[in-house]
Amino acid sequence: MNIIDFKWPKGFQSGAVHAGFKSSGQLDMCWLAANHPCAAAGVYTKNQFQAAPVQVTKHTIDQTHQLQAVVVNSGNANSFTGDEGIQNVHRETEMVGQKLGIDPNLIGVASTGIIGKQLEMDVFENGLNQLSLSDSTAAPEAIITTDTTSKKICVETTIDGQLVTVTGFAKGSGMIHPNMGTTLSFISTDANIDGATLQAILSAKIVNSFNQITVDGCMSTNDMVIAMASGDANNHPLTNQHPEFAEFVAAFDHVLTGLAKMVASDGEGASKLIEADVFHAASQVDANHVAKAIVGSNLIKAMIFGEDANWGRIVQALGQTEAKISLDHLAISIENTAIIKDSQIQTFDMDALRKQLASDNINITVDLAAGDYSGVAWGCDLTYKYVEINAAYEE
Amino acid sequence: MNIIDFKWPKGFQSGAVHAGFKSSGQLDMCWLAANHPCAAAGVYTKNQFQAAPVQVTKHTIDQTHQLQAVVVNSGNANSFTGDEGIQNVHRETEMVGQKLGIDPNLIGVASTGIIGKQLEMDVFENGLNQLSLSDSTAAPEAIITTDTTSKKICVETTIDGQLVTVTGFAKGSGMIHPNMGTTLSFISTDANIDGATLQAILSAKIVNSFNQITVDGCMSTNDMVIAMASGDANNHPLTNQHPEFAEFVAAFDHVLTGLAKMVASDGEGASKLIEADVFHAASQVDANHVAKAIVGSNLIKAMIFGEDANWGRIVQALGQTEAKISLDHLAISIENTAIIKDSQIQTFDMDALRKQLASDNINITVDLAAGDYSGVAWGCDLTYKYVEINAAYEE
Numbered sequence: 001m002n003i004i005d006f007k008w009p010k011g012f013q014s015g016a017v018h019a020g021f022k023s024s025g026q027l028d029m030c031w032l033a034a035n036h037p038c039a040a041a042g043v044y045t046k047n048q049f050q051a052a053p054v055q056v057t058k059h060t061i062d063q064t065h066q067l068q069a070v071v072v073n074s075g076n077a078n079s080f081t082g083d084e085g086i087q088n089v090h091r092e093t094e095m096v097g098q099k100l101g102i103d104p105n106l107i108g109v110a111s112t113g114i115i116g117k118q119l120e121m122d123v124f125e126n127g128l129n130q131l132s133l134s135d136s137t138a139a140p141e142a143i144i145t146t147d148t149t150s151k152k153i154c155v156e157t158t159i160d161g162q163l164v165t166v167t168g169f170a171k172g173s174g175m176i177h178p179n180m181g182t183t184l185s186f187i188s189t190d191a192n193i194d195g196a197t198l199q200a201i202l203s204a205k206i207v208n209s210f211n212q213i214t215v216d217g218c219m220s221t222n223d224m225v226i227a228m229a230s231g232d233a234n235n236h237p238l239t240n241q242h243p244e245f246a247e248f249v250a251a252f253d254h255v256l257t258g259l260a261k262m263v264a265s266d267g268e269g270a271s272k273l274i275e276a277d278v279f280h281a282a283s284q285v286d287a288n289h290v291a292k293a294i295v296g297s298n299l300i301k302a303m304i305f306g307e308d309a310n311w312g313r314i315v316q317a318l319g320q321t322e323a324k325i326s327l328d329h330l331a332i333s334i335e336n337t338a339i340i341k342d343s344q345i346q347t348f349d350m351d352a353l354r355k356q357l358a359s360d361n362i363n364i365t366v367d368l369a370a371g372d373y374s375g376v377a378w379g380c381d382l383t384y385k386y387v388e389i390n391a392a393y394e395e
Numbered sequence: 396m397n398i399i400d401f402k403w404p405k406g407f408q409s410g411a412v413h414a415g416f417k418s419s420g421q422l423d424m425c426w427l428a429a430n431h432p433c434a435a436a437g438v439y440t441k442n443q444f445q446a447a448p449v450q451v452t453k454h455t456i457d458q459t460h461q462l463q464a465v466v467v468n469s470g471n472a473n474s475f476t477g478d479e480g481i482q483n484v485h486r487e488t489e490m491v492g493q494k495l496g497i498d499p500n501l502i503g504v505a506s507t508g509i510i511g512k513q514l515e516m517d518v519f520e521n522g523l524n525q526l527s528l529s530d531s532t533a534a535p536e537a538i539i540t541t542d543t544t545s546k547k548i549c550v551e552t553t554i555d556g557q558l559v560t561v562t563g564f565a566k567g568s569g570m571i572h573p574n575m576g577t578t579l580s581f582i583s584t585d586a587n588i589d590g591a592t593l594q595a596i597l598s599a600k601i602v603n604s605f606n607q608i609t610v611d612g613c614m615s616t617n618d619m620v621i622a623m624a625s626g627d628a629n630n631h632p633l634t635n636q637h638p639e640f641a642e643f644v645a646a647f648d649h650v651l652t653g654l655a656k657m658v659a660s661d662g663e664g665a666s667k668l669i670e671a672d673v674f675h676a677a678s679q680v681d682a683n684h685v686a687k688a689i690v691g692s693n694l695i696k697a698m699i700f701g702e703d704a705n706w707g708r709i710v711q712a713l714g715q716t717e718a719k720i721s722l723d724h725l726a727i728s729i730e731n732t733a734i735i736k737d738s739q740i741q742t743f744d745m746d747a748l749r750k751q752l753a754s755d756n757i758n759i760t761v762d763l764a765a766g767d768y769s770g771v772a773w774g775c776d777l778t779y780k781y782v783e784i785n786a787a788y789e790e
Binding site for chain 2 (some may be wrong): 043047048049050077079080082087114115116222261298299303305306307308310311312316318319320321322325343344345382384386387388389390391392
């Protein structure tokens with residue numbers, strides 16, 4: 001598997017424009033389309049108020065596990081918009097279908113932005129009139145909201161001697177605390193794989209990637225990850241019997257995990273990425289939960305922003321969970337400096353540790369000494385900027 | 396029931412000094428003692444790493460449901476301090492017992508401050524040498540850490556024709572997300588009531604008072620509420636058969652709830668108190684959980700700081716819970732302005748609402764239209780100051 005410059009897999013084209021959802025004049029609408037129906041899979045937010053595009057797109061993918069195109073806008077989430085919101089999504093699929101000559105049932109829709117405002121259909125139409133399909137890779141720029149950078153990643157691998165590309169892009173920043181779905185993210189590949197298998201991989205791999213990041217503990221109404229596979233790489237169909245199945249899964253997982261870390265790293269106002277590694281947990285649930293509790297603690301997040309090593313807050317966060325923890329053999333390290341070993345406070349150079357905390361990537365490692373499971377989670381520091389961004393958020 | 400100026404109930408005396416735990420020279424040690432053993436009750440943090448004073452004091456109260464004195468320090472939490480920490484608590488009870496001529500098994504100990512540092516016993520001894528018992532009401536000042544004000548409340552009621560006083564004080568500010576226990580809080584009363592009944596009232600009333608506040612979602616290792624009843628009011632023993640039992644419970648609850656709101660209102664960096672009232676929930680658990688989810692959302696907290704009415708974040712927070720919510724009859728109001736009614740967005744004056752958000756007390760009301768239960772929770776806004784305080788916390 002090689003990480004390569006961002007490009008679309010064989011069979012896909014894209015485009016991005018400023019439709020007018022954002023007053024700033026930035027790109028706010030894009031699409032990604034294949035030249036024939038693709039195998040498709042999706043995972044969606046568990047928020048009870050799933051936004052209209054999430055409801056409709058989930059229904060579409062559930063029916064046939066196929067999609068040929070997705071259209072995405074930022075600047076308006078089309079969330080909590082009732083029947084009118086649902087009808088607008090259907091109008092979007094019809095309009096895009098007509099323009100591309102594709103069955104509306106093969107079109108996915110995603111939206112992100114402010115909640116509780118009907119989608120401006122005239123703006124959507126304006127955007128659609130300008131959209132075209134090409135090798136343009138501007139789409140990742142068009143789905144961001146308070147993000148400071150676009151999130152995109154591309155890996156290449158060889159299966160049956162054929163070059164297979166897996167490409168993903170995502171948005172992130174705020175209201176990030178995914179559960180079984182996530183922030184908007186779109187994975188495309190030219191691998192030959194059926195929808196059910198693609199769904200199985202996506203559902204399995206989302207658990208340890210996007211579901212292990214948090215920015216602010218707030219689960220969005222619009223989270224959705226969609227994967228599309230064109231099959232244009234011409235490998236033999238990928239099933240779990242395929243000798244190179246694991247290689248494809250690894251490539252797919254690398255894209256998912258890479259995007260998840262980019263989203264955490266660029267959380268609203270973030271200046272640092274925090275990674276928590278948990279070892280020797282009694283179960284996978286414990287391992288994942290403890291890791292996420294560490295990166296989700298406001299006190300730890302603020303401490304990392306301040307480049308302070310107030311490690312008692314890690315103890316506090318561990319104790320707040322119901323995970324099994326050895327009372328005699330707990331170990332905690334920050335940036336490879338051992339703070340606690342066998343549940344005893346270690347002697348360490350606090351000034352040297354503080355200097356290490358100036359890094360942009362902070363690692364916290366915890367050994368629960370309670371079993372054989374490991375887990376990782378990613379988050380970001382809590383900064384003045386986060387408060388500033390969220391004290392006045394308008395688009 | 397009358398709210399009166401702060402004083403100790405009959406039978407209690409107190410004192411507060413600067414022992415030296417805090418380098419600032421502020422009061423950092425206090426005690427509260429009765430002239431004979433009192434009925435006692437306690438609730439304690441559910442954090443897995445209960446601090447040494449929590450473990451020892453819980454054991455003491457569990458044995459006999461009696462206490463005669465409590466001693467409290469700020470500036471050091473005596474938490475995650477192992478066997479030495481436990482031994483230090485026993486030394487504290489012996490030293491206090493000797494000085495007051497009280498059985499060490501009748502002395503409760505509480506500590507608050509930084510985690511992971513052994514208690515400086517020479518500092519404790521220095522404080523103890525200065526401590527005396529009087530009508531001084533300085534104790535609430537001696538237990539604060541990053542609090543901006545002390546939290547204290549006193550109510551008076553009449554039972555069997557006898558004046559009964561219930562007095563409470565608490566600390567709060569950060570690491571506030573109590574579960575079954577809370578921030579440090581001490582309730583004293585001269586009511587005649589046995590320890591088991593007092594425990595039953597405390598355990599019942601903690602659920603809708605301290606357990607319904609959150610500042611930052613972080614459950615402390617040191618949370619503890621202790622109640623002591625001297626019996627000096629000379630009422631007939633209060634049991635649930637007593638005709639004025641409800642009156643006492645109401646007075647006790649007023650003290651608990653009043654302190655809880657003070658702690659929320661003075662959360663670290665807070666500029667506003669947020670109250671969430673939830674009506675027509677399908678269960679008490681749903682009602683309490685939804686109310687706490689609203690006041691616990693970083694996005695809502697930041698929006699209230701910014702005096703912004705981005706109400707979609709309330710929808711997001713509701714949807715993130717697993718509470719039963721009517722999809723047709725949900726109602727949401729902010730400061731009595733109806734935003735959502737029968738799940739439809741209402742027309743309202745956004746500028747007028749923004750002006751109302753300049754208030755120090757913000758009310759968010761949600762009607763889930765799913766049952767007959769109500770719940771309330773209290774929190775505070777998320778401010779630059781919270782980040783500042785927690786980016787560099789040292790004592």
